[in-house]
Amino acid sequence: MAETTDVAIIGGGAAGCAVAYYLAQSGVKSTIIEREGLGNQASGNAAGGLNPLTGIGIPGGLESFAWECFELHAGIYEGLKDQTGIDYQHRTVAKIELALEESDIPGLKETAERLDAVDGFEARWLEPNEVAKLEPRIAPGILGGMYDYGNNAADSYKMTNAFAQAAGSTIREGNVMGLEGTGGKIDRVILEDGEISCGQVVMAMGPWSRRAEAWLGIYIPVDPLKGEILRLELEGDRIQYDISGGGASIYPKLDGLNWCGTTEDWKGFDRETSEEVAKEIRKRLARIFPQLADSKLSKHTACLRPVTPDWLPVLGQAPGWENVYLATGAGKKGILLAPGIGKSVADLMTTGETALSIQGYAPERFATHLA
Secondary structure (H helix, E strand, O other), X not given: OOEEEEEEEEOOOHHHHHHHHHHHHOOOOXXXXXXXXXXOOHHXXXXXXXXXXXXXXXXXXXXXXXXXXXXXXXXXXXXXXXXXXXXXXXXXXXXXXXXXXXXXXXXXXXXXXXXXXXXXXXEEEEOHHHHHHHOOOOXXXXXXXXXXXXXXXXXXXXXXXXXXXXXXXXXXXXXEEEEEEEOOEEEEEEEOXXXXXXXXXXXXXXXXXXXXXXXXXXXXXXXXXXXXXXXXXXXXXXXXXXXXXXXXXXXXXXXXXXXXXXXXXXXXXXXXXXXXXXXXXXXXXXXXOHHHHOOOEEEEEEEEEEEOOOOOOEEEEOOOOOXXXXXXXXXXXXXXXXXXXXXXXXXXXXXXXXXXXXXXXXXXXXXXXXX
16 A cells, blocks of 8 residues: 655654644644754754754854744643653753853853843853852863853753654654656655655755755755764762853763763764864863863764755745645754754645745755756
8 A cells, every 4th residue: 555644744853843843733744854863863863952042053144043043942841741741850050151262252251141141041151169059070270161041951862752752743763765756746755665745845955955956956065074972970979050161061960961062074974983072071070170180971963954055944835846845954953953853844834934044044045956
């Protein structure tokens, strides 16, 4: 019997699974096609920070959408947990961002003022002795730091799977080889081991989005930015704060592991972990938290983030195609942006419009058709 679905979603990361979840809210069933299991790429290995107030594009083109996504996360967590039984540990976290150089201080003080003015957030500058009171294991010699409270965090792998489970989607393992259709409509997804007839298609392929350029004849400039993280064990009391500085980041998890990284390397589709990178992460850690620099390794991961030339997502109808939508390009903010990507794309597919602030994210901004 031929496989059929209302919507074929190509990609089982946070973006694709969030689209499936919000489609299900409108009564639309979907099939998620994934070759290596749900959330097993960047979505499952991300640090899981949900920070709407800083990062590339904030302030700027990502600012309004990031805040909307932050609020969506807060609004759906309890319902998703109740519906699926998956507790993906959405929680509020405190952070200390350290100044290691004199040049770090003005920017951190300015950011503290900006964050402290936002409802629900608290931020302030800390002198070195104040940092030491909060976490005495931070390296001596730092010049101070910014404390902030109000950002959220989540277990990204569990969150991705909660979206898929709540959607009730069919999960189809397989490798997509192409799309077929006529008259500006795709009606079949071609896999290595079969095909699926469909009414609509969502391309949520993350860093592999360029594969679809040949299938659709459009330009999709999404490229992979590699990042590596060490999950380290630390004897003694659990670290109570996210900590960053000097190119190092520490994300203490509720299971006691500390996710430390993270790096940025343009190395194509290389997903192998690197001992050289591991040494570099530990070297950076030695400058801010010496005990972690020598601690036991539990796991070393590498993943690829989907980055566009302007660091903004690519969301919306594919140029020249009546029933194909793109949901990709979230860069380093993929876990934060997932519910907004899911809701906005599902809105466009079901009603033709969305109230979310995705102006400037349309695929047309890159829209040269390929010959």
